Amino acid sequence: MIKDRLENLYKELSEDINLVAVSKTKTVEDIMNAYNSGQRLFGENRVQELTEKYDKLPKDIKWNMIGHLQSNKVKYIASFVDLIHSLDSVKLASEINKQGEKNNRVINCLIQIKISKDETKYGVSFEDFDQFYKHINSLKYINVVGLMGMASLTNNEDVIKDEFKSISLLYNELKLVDKKIAHLSIGMSNDYKLAINEGGNMIRIGSRIFGER
């Protein structure tokens, strides 16, 4: 099942799209099914679950932290995390930088942008972005490689499209001035086609691969 769903997705996606298989709440066996189909990029949203799975699973998996990250938990993932999608505050940035230095590795991050008006969504506002970005760029152990956004929880595709458009615009501006910028992480199981249409090149897909949670 997982293998078939994954293969169908691969067929659909062009090669420049990075597929992050979101394995939160799913078992080590489920992840190994995807792994054996060739998938190496996996996303988790809880630190404890991420570290447990890291311990148990093959070491060539690239683990992405996609969920809101508390500063006091960065230390548990700093030695191995491949990409943090959810850099959204100065406090978190300071801690990632500190833990990067301790582990002697530069940690790749995406700046999460608040593209939705939903109160539950995290992220840096468009207004605050320039200042935030300047600050982050001064931190030696953080490498910003792109932006991440989560659309509103709505069935209204026009709203989702507008939100993706807004972050895509910022991403394209940023790419012009910063050569490290390569990833626009937008789109999940229900809106990844819209995301790709708007220029997203990294999608985070859970239920469409692993089934409902």
Ligand SMILES: *Cc1c(COP(=O)(O)O)cnc(C)c1O
């Ligand atoms: C759970 C989650 C996803 C995947 O959601 P699906 O709808 O199952 O594809 C993507 N991004 C984040 C940040 C998530 O927490």
